[in-house]
Amino acid sequence: MSENVVIALDAMGSDHGPGVVVEGAVRFFDETPKPVKQGVSVILTGDRDTLARFLTRAGGHKLPISIHHASQVVGMDEHPSSAMRNKPDSSLAVMAGLQKSGTAQCMVSPGNTGAMMAHSVFALGTIPGIQRPAIAGSLPTMTNPSILLDLGANVDCKPEQLLRFAYMGSIYSRDVFGVKNPRVALLNVGAEPGKGTPAVQSAYERLSASPLNFVGNLEGDGILKGEADVVVCDGFVGNVLLKFTESLTSLVGGTLYLEMKRNWASRLGYLFMKPSFNQLWKKLDTAEYGGAPLLGLNGVSIVAHGSSGSHAIKNALKVALDFHRLGAVERIRSSMAELIAKEKASGQ
Numbered sequence: 001m002s003e004n005v006v007i008a009l010d011a012m013g014s015d016h017g018p019g020v021v022v023e024g025a026v027r028f029f030d031e032t033p034k035p036v037k038q039g040v041s042v043i044l045t046g047d048r049d050t051l052a053r054f055l056t057r058a059g060g061h062k063l064p065i066s067i068h069h070a071s072q073v074v075g076m077d078e079h080p081s082s083a084m085r086n087k088p089d090s091s092l093a094v095m096a097g098l099q100k101s102g103t104a105q106c107m108v109s110p111g112n113t114g115a116m117m118a119h120s121v122f123a124l125g126t127i128p129g130i131q132r133p134a135i136a137g138s139l140p141t142m143t144n145p146s147i148l149l150d151l152g153a154n155v156d157c158k159p160e161q162l163l164r165f166a167y168m169g170s171i172y173s174r175d176v177f178g179v180k181n182p183r184v185a186l187l188n189v190g191a192e193p194g195k196g197t198p199a200v201q202s203a204y205e206r207l208s209a210s211p212l213n214f215v216g217n218l219e220g221d222g223i224l225k226g227e228a229d230v231v232v233c234d235g236f237v238g239n240v241l242l243k244f245t246e247s248l249t250s251l252v253g254g255t256l257y258l259e260m261k262r263n264w265a266s267r268l269g270y271l272f273m274k275p276s277f278n279q280l281w282k283k284l285d286t287a288e289y290g291g292a293p294l295l296g297l298n299g300v301s302i303v304a305h306g307s308s309g310s311h312a313i314k315n316a317l318k319v320a321l322d323f324h325r326l327g328a329v330e331r332i333r334s335s336m337a338e339l340i341a342k343e344k345a346s347g348q
Helices: 018-031 048-057 080-086 091-100 113-124 159-175 198-208 235-260 264-284 310-325 328-345
Strands: 005-010 040-046 065-069 106-109 137-139 146-149 184-187 214-218 230-232 291-295 300-304
Touching: 005 018, 005 091, 005 310, 018 040, 018 048, 018 065, 018 310, 040 048, 040 091, 048 065, 065 091, 080 113, 091 106, 091 113, 106 310, 113 291, 113 300, 137 235, 146 159, 146 235, 159 184, 159 198, 159 230, 159 291, 159 328, 184 198, 184 235, 198 214, 291 310, 300 310, 310 328
Parallel strands: 005 040, 005 106, 040 065, 106 300, 146 230, 184 214, 184 230
Antiparallel strands: 137 146, 291 300
16 A cells, blocks of 8 residues: 655645646546555645635545645745745645644645745755755756756855755756766856856866766756756756746747648648657646755755646646655755765865
8 A cells, every 4th residue: 555645735826826726636636547646635725715616616525635724825026034924824834834743745836936945944954964955857858857956946056055956966866867877067158167157166176076977067058958967057047047948848839830830731741740749849848847846855845837737736746746755855865965975085
C-alpha cells in the first residue's frame, strides 16, 4: 500500500481565481493513474464557502479533497514581509502552517512567489549549509532538460549563494533526473573567466575549485542547445530568462498555425506532421512541468506559475508528490553535507 501523503494547496493565489485551482485538484485525481494517486489527499486553503461551491461545480465533492478555511488572500503585488506581518490568516500562511504542524507533507501555490518563499522558510527552515532556497525549474533543450536556478526567489545573489545553488542543482539533476555526473555552468555574458559582475567572477573561482563537474561560463545561446545539465544564475536573470522561454511556446504555436492556414499543401503537410508537432508543443508547454521546487528547505514547497491553468495545477501536484516520494529533501541534505565536507577539506 502506498504511503499516505497530504498536499496543501493554496487555492486563492492564482491569477485566474480559485476555480482554476480547484479544477486542477480535481483533474489530478481524475487523470492520475490509480497506483500513483493511492493514499494521496489534498487540502485546499482559502475561503470555505467559495471553495466548496467551486469543488461541487467541478464534481470533486466525493474525492479526497478537503477545505481548510483562510480568511485572507495575499495579492501578487504585496511585499512578502508585509504579507506575513499583516495577513496571518492568508491562504498562503494557513497552507504553510499545515506543513509546519505535520498535517501536510507538501505544499503548492500559484500565488505571490516572494511570500511563498518567506512562508516556506519560516515554516520549514533551510537545510544545513543553505542560507537561501532557490527555485529550480526545467528548461527544454535539444537533448535532456536542463535545471535552471534561481528562477526568481533571490533577485541579488552573493558568490557563496551561487555556489550553493550549484551544489543543490547538481544533486537535484543527479538524484531526480538521473544524470550521472551533471555538467554545471554559470550563466554569463561570455565564456571567458573574467566576464560578468564581480559576484559572478568570484562565483566562477569558487565553482572552479569545487568538487562539482563545473564546465565554466555559459552564454544564453547554449542553454537550449543542452550544453549544461545545471545552469546557475541569480533570480533576476533566471526569471527574465524563464519568461522569455515561455514566450517561445506562443511564437512557435502561432507561427505553425499561420503557416498551416496558408494553402492546401500546408494543411496537408500539417496532417502528416501533426504527431511531431504535438510532441514539440508538449516539450515547450510550461504547463507540462507544472511547478518548480524551492530547493534547500526542510520540506517540499512547490511554486507554480501565477497564470497556471488547471492542467498546470494538476502537474504541480504531481511534482510535489514525486519530490516527496523520491525523498529529494533527504537526498539534498545528505549530499550537501558531503559536498561541504569536501569543500572544507580542500580549504576552499
